Amino acid sequence: MRQRTLFTKTRKEAPSDEVAKxxxxxxxxxxxxxxxxxxxxYLPLGLRVLKKIEQIIREEMNxxxxxxxxxxxxxxxxxxxxxxxxxxxxxxxxVSDTSGRENALGATxxxxxxPLVKQFVSSYRDLPFSVYQFQNKFRMELRAxxxxxxxxxxxxxxxxxxxxxxxxxxxxxxxxxxxxxRVFERFGIGEKTYLTFAGGGSFSKYSHEFQTVTPxxxxxxxxxxxxxxxxxxxxxxxxxxxxxxxxNKNLRTETAVEVGNIFELKTKYSAPFDLSYKDEEGKDQxxxxxxxxxxxxxVFGTVVEAYGDDKGLVWPREIAxxxxxxxxxxxxxxxxxxxxxxxxxxxxxxxxxxxxxxRDLRAGEKFxxxxxxxxxxxxxxxxxxxxxxxxxxxxxxxxxxxxVDRDELIKFIKSVKLxxxxxxxxxx
RNA sequence: CGGGGUGUAGUAUAUCGGUAGUACGUCUGCUUUGGGAGCAGAUAGGCCGAGUUCGAUUCUCGGCACCCCGACCA
Numbered sequence: 001m002r003q004r005t006l007f008t009k010t011r012k013e014a015p016s017d018e019v020a021k022x023x024x025x026x027x028x029x030x031x032x033x034x035x036x037x038x039x040x041x042y043l044p045l046g047l048r049v050l051k052k053i054e055q056i057i058r059e060e061m062n063x064x065x066x067x068x069x070x071x072x073x074x075x076x077x078x079x080x081x082x083x084x085x086x087x088x089x090x091x092x093x094x095v096s097d098t099s100g101r102e103n104a105l106g107a108t109x110x111x112x113x114x115p116l117v118k119q120f121v122s123s124y125r126d127l128p129f130s131v132y133q134f135q136n137k138f139r140m141e142l143r144a145x146x147x148x149x150x151x152x153x154x155x156x157x158x159x160x161x162x163x164x165x166x167x168x169x170x171x172x173x174x175x176x177x178x179x180x181x182r183v184f185e186r187f188g189i190g191e192k193t194y195l196t197f198a199g200g201g202s203f204s205k206y207s208h209e210f211q212t213v214t215p216x217x218x219x220x221x222x223x224x225x226x227x228x229x230x231x232x233x234x235x236x237x238x239x240x241x242x243x244x245x246x247x248n249k250n251l252r253t254e255t256a257v258e259v260g261n262i263f264e265l266k267t268k269y270s271a272p273f274d275l276s277y278k279d280e281e282g283k284d285q286x287x288x289x290x291x292x293x294x295x296x297x298x299v300f301g302t303v304v305e306a307y308g309d310d311k312g313l314v315w316p317r318e319i320a321x322x323x324x325x326x327x328x329x330x331x332x333x334x335x336x337x338x339x340x341x342x343x344x345x346x347x348x349x350x351x352x353x354x355x356x357x358x359r360d361l362r363a364g365e366k367f368x369x370x371x372x373x374x375x376x377x378x379x380x381x382x383x384x385x386x387x388x389x390x391x392x393x394x395x396x397x398x399x400x401x402x403x404v405d406r407d408e409l410i411k412f413i414k415s416v417k418l419x420x421x422x423x424x425x426x427x428x
Numbered sequence: 429c430g431g432g433g434u435g436u437a438g439u440a441u442a443u444c445g446g447u448a449g450u451a452c453g454u455c456u457g458c459u460u461u462g463g464g465a466g467c468a469g470a471u472a473g474g475c476c477g478a479g480u481u482c483g484a485u486u487c488u489c490g491g492c493a494c495c496c497c498g499a500c501c502a
Contacts, residue, residue: 330461
């Protein structure tokens with residue numbers, strides 16, 4: 001993409017009322033725009049990141065045979081009354097239309113997915129399966145805060161699994177733990193993200209959260225460095241400050257952001273909607289459920305919090321808006337523009353995502369913008385390139401600079417392999 | 429929802445009960461061109477409503493919005 005065509009612009013200063021690092025940097029760099037507290041637009045650069053996050057999740061959910069669907073945001077009141085949550089969920093947005101009919105804006109989708117699958121599930125032969133979606137969720141947070149980390153409207157991947165018994169749920173649940181580990185690994189936050197034991201409510205001993213360590217976190221977790229897992233504050237007292245896996249008492253305290261969670265729902269939602277199946281003996285049995293969420297905006301903001309520095313954003317390669325930031329430094333020698341364009345077209349032809357800063361600006365401004373936007377590699381084309389035949393390549397994360405010739409550079413850029421999931425679902 | 433704070437050009441800020449200033453941005457021209465450049469000119473502003481006052485952006489009250497702490501929550 002040619003940067004001069006980008007309708008957004010960077011800013012030197014963040015809005016004075018923003019305190020959160022993710023909000024400051026993302027607004028300055030033109031990745032997002034705040035419409036109101038906790039409600040954000042994703043602009044071209046930000047949307048690219050969001051879509052990469054989404055695609056990684058999609059690949060991994062497909063790999064565990066999840067079937068993608070899209071459910072509505074406008075939910076009939078009756079569905080929420082069936083589970084009782086119309087009255088008990090304090091942060092549910094309720095809207096009524098001119099006919100007086102009441103609806104909920106989807107805060108989560110158990111109330112929709114259960115009646116949906118009920119139409120198709122009647123036999124043990126129909127189980128197990130799982131469905132997932134990427135959908136905006138609405139929750140009336142009394143206090144939206146921390147930039148895009150806690151919004152009133154946010155995008156979530158929510159998956160729901162349906163099983164004939166708890167053993168089958170347990171197997172799938174364990175598979176999802178591994179799936180999630182791969183997802184966070186691919187986001188570039190694997191090392192900072194811990195499987196965290198959390199309260200399970202009335203249906204199981206634990207649920208699990210995925211918590212990413214960053215100072216911006218709202219949660220306190222206790223990390224066992226032996227098992228690379230953590231315990232949430234809410235159950236640490238019950239656990240007597242010991243790791244539930246290995247008994248280690250030396251837990252490390254950190255603040256973290258909850259980027260995902262997995263729950264065994266069991267019959268919590270299948271029961272009120274009477275979602276059941278006939279077993280081998282023809283007897284009705286309740287369907288056993290699990291649910292699995294990842295907050296995309298949370299991941300987005302958490303990555304900014306975890307890696308952003310005083311100069312701007314720093315994107316892990318897997319979710320960067322572009323692979324390469326091509327920066328031309330203009331001089332009296334007009335051929336720089338021509339050379340850059342040729343090189344740009346060559347990279348594009350190789351299937352490489354390039355943002356080309358073709359604006360008529362001075363070098364300092366372009367470098368500052370490049371640091372702010374945070375694309376993993378910056379390649380500079382200047383008069384020097386023409387006279388010496390060398391390109392300068394700089395890694396945003398490390399600041400490491402090297403001078404390489406054209407062929408080396410292309411070879412290097414192409415060698416930066418992104419992780420892919422080769423475990424395709426056999427039935428999809 | 430309880431407590432606290434803040435609302436001035438596109439952005440960041442200053443001043444003031446009587447003509448609202450600066451920087452960046454944007455526009456014009458010239459010069460510059462490897463870390464947010466220089467000169468000259470231009471552009472653009474008091475959240476909303478009521479009250480006090482000869483006069484309110486400033487003081488008072490109400491509303492709204494945003495931010496922070498807490499509670500709640502992904």
